[in-house]
Structures are given as structure tokens and as C-alpha cells.
Amino acid sequence: MLLLSPCTIDCPYCGEAVEIVVDTSVPFQQYIEDCQVCCRPISLSVAIDADDASAEPRVYATAENEA
Numbered sequence: 001m002l003l004l005s006p007c008t009i010d011c012p013y014c015g016e017a018v019e020i021v022v023d024t025s026v027p028f029q030q031y032i033e034d035c036q037v038c039c040r041p042i043s044l045s046v047a048i049d050a051d052d053a054s055a056e057p058r059v060y061a062t063a064e065n066e067a
Helices: none
Strands: 004-010 017-023 028-034 041-047 058-063
Touching: 004 058, 017 041
Parallel strands: none
Antiparallel strands: 004 017, 028 041, 041 058
């Protein structure tokens, strides 16, 4: 079942707040998404607490070359 949750991150390049949508049905995922402001690639690591479905996803955003 696909469960989507909006999250706000700060772009590691331009510092702007960017809203992303996270699939909370997957416990851990890593992917690259472009910043909606400066268009540079952000490496995202997302962790979902399997024991607490109501907990916010933990999202870590780094510059692509820092990952």
C-alpha cells in the first residue's frame, strides 16, 4: 500500500526550504531528487519507524557528492 507524506527539507546547496513527498510504506530508502529552486541533485536518505506508524519520517538531505 502506497502511503505518501509531505516533508520539508533544506537544500544543502541553496539553503531554501523544499517540500518533498515521501513514500512511508517503505522502511528505508535512498534516492536523488533535484532541488525545486536551484535544480541541483540532493541525495536523500529516508527512514520510517516501523514501530510507530504515526511518527514523522526521518529525512536526511546531503549534497550528492557528500553521500
